[in-house]
Amino acid sequence: MSKPRTYQTEAIIIKKIKLGEADRILSLYTPHLGKIRAVAKGVRRPRSKMAGHLELLTHSLVSLARGRNLDTVIGSQTINSFLPLKSDLRLTSQALYAVELVDLFTADNDENYPLFQLLLETMHKLCQGNNNELTLRYFELHLLNLVGYRPQLGQCVSCRSPLKAITNSFSPSAGGVLCPRCSQNQFYSYPLSVNALKVLRFLQSNDYDTISQLKIGPELCQELEEVMRNYLQYLLEREVKSAAWLDTLREQTRQTALLQDKDDI
Ligand SMILES: [Zn+2]
Numbered sequence: 001m002s003k004p005r006t007y008q009t010e011a012i013i014i015k016k017i018k019l020g021e022a023d024r025i026l027s028l029y030t031p032h033l034g035k036i037r038a039v040a041k042g043v044r045r046p047r048s049k050m051a052g053h054l055e056l057l058t059h060s061l062v063s064l065a066r067g068r069n070l071d072t073v074i075g076s077q078t079i080n081s082f083l084p085l086k087s088d089l090r091l092t093s094q095a096l097y098a099v100e101l102v103d104l105f106t107a108d109n110d111e112n113y114p115l116f117q118l119l120l121e122t123m124h125k126l127c128q129g130n131n132n133e134l135t136l137r138y139f140e141l142h143l144l145n146l147v148g149y150r151p152q153l154g155q156c157v158s159c160r161s162p163l164k165a166i167t168n169s170f171s172p173s174a175g176g177v178l179c180p181r182c183s184q185n186q187f188y189s190y191p192l193s194v195n196a197l198k199v200l201r202f203l204q205s206n207d208y209d210t211i212s213q214l215k216i217g218p219e220l221c222q223e224l225e226e227v228m229r230n231y232l233q234y235l236l237e238r239e240v241k242s243a244a245w246l247d248t249l250r251e252q253t254r255q256t257a258l259l260q261d262k263d264d265i
Helices: 083-087 088-105 113-128 131-147 194-204 218-236 241-251 256-260
Strands: 004-017 023-030 036-039 060-063 073-079 169-172 174-176 190-192
Touching: 004 088, 004 113, 023 088, 023 113, 036 060, 060 083, 083 088, 083 113, 088 113, 088 131, 088 218, 088 241, 113 131, 131 194, 131 218, 169 218, 190 218, 194 218, 218 241
Parallel strands: 036 073
Antiparallel strands: 004 023, 004 060, 023 036, 060 073, 169 174, 169 190
């Protein structure tokens, strides 16, 4: 019998599912292999040596053996455990939201190196814990760009006329902003303030270092979150599980029960 072929890759652990008594199926987001799913044997046993290196939200160097269906993890070493993301529930929820979006918007084995870089950079930014809402909006916009759903913010997506500095509309089904005239024919569109449009454009066309200087008030912050949420939900045609979880967290002041359940997130 020939030995199974093995390979090694960097990976961010983006999802885990229980399998049998002590195993898990992991979704790994990698720089050059895209998303891969692999079996990690025995990692739910308390004494598993690999478990710590294969926790959700960990950046690891993973060795795998090719299998007929799923590959199997045969070794792993932590590159960055992103501890701050695991020790603060708010940061945990934000980072889980980011990895869930990557999971939902990608197919298996589809290389997207810029997306890997974006996710890694986002996890570093989230660890710093300041301006995280803007970090998430930036992440959403650039993720959409990298998976082929870049929203059109430069001109009216329908009549192509330049947008005036007045309240326009965002239309998820049209994939961008509509001028007031065009939005009259669009049932499913939302008002978009001048400032919200400015911020979205700014986020879309700058890098993390530039946008970290930006300060916005809570009202605008909420408007941006809603616009992006509606668009993402439209695209996914379903609730983003972690987004709902973020809302729950906001409403609750005591979250200890959730923490105890963290294993099955
Ligand atoms: Zn128009």
